[in-house]
Amino acid sequence: MKPKIVIFASGNGTNAENIIKYFQATETAEVVQVLSNKKDAKVLARAEALNVAAQSFSKTDLNDPEIIGKKLSEIDPDLIVLAGFLLKIPEYMVADFPDKIINIHPALLPAYGGKGMYGMHVHRAVVENGESQSGITIHYVNEHYDEGGIIFQAKTRLTPEDSPEDVAAKIHKLEYEHFPQVLENLILSL
Secondary structure (H helix, E strand, O other), X not given: OOOEEEEEEOOOOHHHHHXXXXXXXXXOOEEEEEEEXXXXXXXXXXXXXXOOEEEEXXXXXXXXXXXXXXXXXXXXXXXXXXXXXOOOOOHHHHHHOOOOEEEEEOOOOOOOOOOOOOHHHHHHHHHHOOOOEEEEEEEEOOOOOOOOOEEEEEEEEOOOOOOHHHHHHHHHHHHHHHHHHHHHHHHHOO
16 A cells, blocks of 8 residues: 655645656655645645545644544545645644645755744745745744754846845745655655
8 A cells, every 4th residue: 555645725825736647657745635724725625636535624623632633543644745835734733744744945954943933924025125046945843933953955046136026936846856755755755
């Protein structure tokens, strides 16, 4: 039986879709479930279109081990992947799945991390500070925002002319290129 991946996402779901398609083309693992804290998130439709089970839940459900915790126990995933998931992972999940919850952050941590630093908020801050580079950080999730052990980083050069939208495009390119491969390497090392 293939190793199982569960994806948590809050929004559009392009990274989730990229990961699903990547693993549908390999024998390494399978995305078996997509979970979203927003019932109208596009990621749910993207997952269903790719024949992956998709479900929404409330913040209260996430923090209740008898709801999301029980669902995860039933699935028994080899990896839980946060792909644009904006809620803090509860401590029970971190304890139940040590070194099995993986996040991608759109900056080179520890810079531009922490509560409220996601998506365009990060890219605006990077541009406002005149950074010459940015990138992605793939890391383990612990009980603090963006403080888990770093697994992988990739960088991209920035120019003084880059807008936050330009930075976002460069970061998305890195995410699509590297995130599935890093996940595959982690699965192969299990």
